[in-house]
Amino acid sequence: MTFSRRLLPLAAFILIFACKTAKIPSAPLTATITEEGLLTCFAPGTKLQNEPVWCEVSAVAYDGQKLLFANDKDMPASLSPVFTKTLATLADSTQLPTYLMPAAYANGRKYEDFTQTPDRKFILLTTAFDRVKPSSTDWDGYNTILYWRTGDEQHPLVLAPDDTSRTSIAYRTRLAQALATSEFPGSVPYFKVEGLAVTDRQFLFGIxxxxxxxxxxxxxxxxxxxxxxxxxxxxxERIRLRDDWRVIADFDPARKEASLPRPLSLSSLEYDPGRNCFWMLTSIETQNQLDAYLWYSTPDDLMADKPFTLVRDAAGRPLRFGHKGEDLTILDKNRLLIVHDDDRFQLPVGNKIRQPNQAPYTIITIRQR
Incomplete structure (x- = not known):
């Protein structure tokens, strides 16, 4: 009995200490759309092979000084699929972007997602990895990841096992093998990358x-x-990928939120080091509907393959964009910029109608209830 009584103060101390240091669950996140606009990507009437060029922006990043964008369509030789604008001139249709002309940008085809390392040292840009031509290198450019020191976008490097490759085709097989299922044992014949997030230890590809x-x-x-x-x-410095590829999450939006349109598929993935969370955009694209929704997850929940949480507005309704959301970037601790690839739909944005040389965007402000 005496020994047990002596343990009581120690047990109480441990309990009090545990309560003080226990992680309190964060409150749900809500968001408000605070700005919508149109990004002018190039001059009106721009053509390629006598056909109008459409701005179908699919990737965006903010490096702290400027915004970087990527168009997922080929561009005339005098322009580039990758370009920059300042945040202050984002909506200014009279000021054209600055185009990044190093050959590596034109060699890559069908860009899908920008991201940045948590220490903000590197910017990365991935293509879709959605096609390859057997016995030919003609389509290898569709399998490319570029990266560069933040602020040094004039000198992009190719992510590859060596220092001389012009594409990242060497990683396509490993992605296909990681995605193998009972339906596709060994490897998946076709897949499409639309998201890329980077933590301090891992690359995460959104499929x-x-x-x-x-x-x-x-x-x-x-x-x-x-x-x-x-x-x-x-x-x-060079970034090198290891060889421990694996599927860590298989999310079904319909099971989590049955009221949303379906099918909703991943269109962007981003790690937010400030909030220590992952953002995911899902979108739907049919002949009659374009729409997108935003979700978030903690790193622990993501690695445990737990469902993402839907971002809602202040009234508790799902935050919806009415466009095909393609990528997002973090502007500051409270704001995200989402760019939309509406293909050739000319939907209204405010009191304006999107033109072929423009792309819609949305800025949202995040709040914690």
Whole structure:
């Protein structure tokens, strides 16, 4: 009895300490759309092979000084699919962007997502990895990840196992193998990358589609992770991927929120180091409907393959964009910028109608209830 009584103060201390240090669950996040506008990507009437060029922006990043965008369509040689604008001139239709002309940008095709390392040292840009031509290198550019030191976008590097490759085609097989299922044992014939997030230890690829081909596939919301390291080289620093590829999440928006339109498929994935959370955009694209919704998850929940949480407005309704949300970037601790790829739909934005040389965007303000 005496020994037990002596333990009581110690047990009480441990309990009090545990209560003080226990992690209190954060309140649900809500968001408000605070700005909508149109980004002018190039001059009106721009053509390629006598056909009008459409601005179909699919990737965005904010490096703290300027915004970087990528168009997922080929551009005339005098322009570039990757360009920059300041935040102050985002909505200014009279000021054209600055185009990034290094050849590496034109060599990559069908860009889908920008991201940044948590320490903000590197910017990365991935293509869709959605096609390859057997016995030919003609389509290798569709399998490319570029990266560069933040602020040094004039010198992009190619993410590859070596220092001389012009594309990242070497990683396509590993992605296909990681996505193998009972339906596609060994590897998946077709898949599409639409998201890329980077933590201090891992690359996370957001997968939108898997199937037999680009004509026969099913929409998915899967996330593939692989470890990486930054290595010193004679020419500076290089990012190297390890060989531990695996699916860490297989999310079904319909099971989480049955009231939303379906199918909703992943269109962007981003790690937010300030909030220590992951943002995910899901979108739907049919002949009659374009729409997108925003979700979030903690790192622990993501790694445990727990469902993402839907972002709602102040009234508790799902926050919806009415456009095909394609990518997002963090502007500051409270605001996110979302860019939309509405293909050739000319939907209204405020009192304006989107023109072929423009892309819609939305800025939202995040709040915690």
């Amino acid at each position: 939108r589609e898997v199937g037999t081909s680009y004509k026969l596939f099913k929409p998915v919301d899967k996330i593939v992770a692989v470890s990486y390291a930054v290595e010193k080289t004679g020419a500076g």
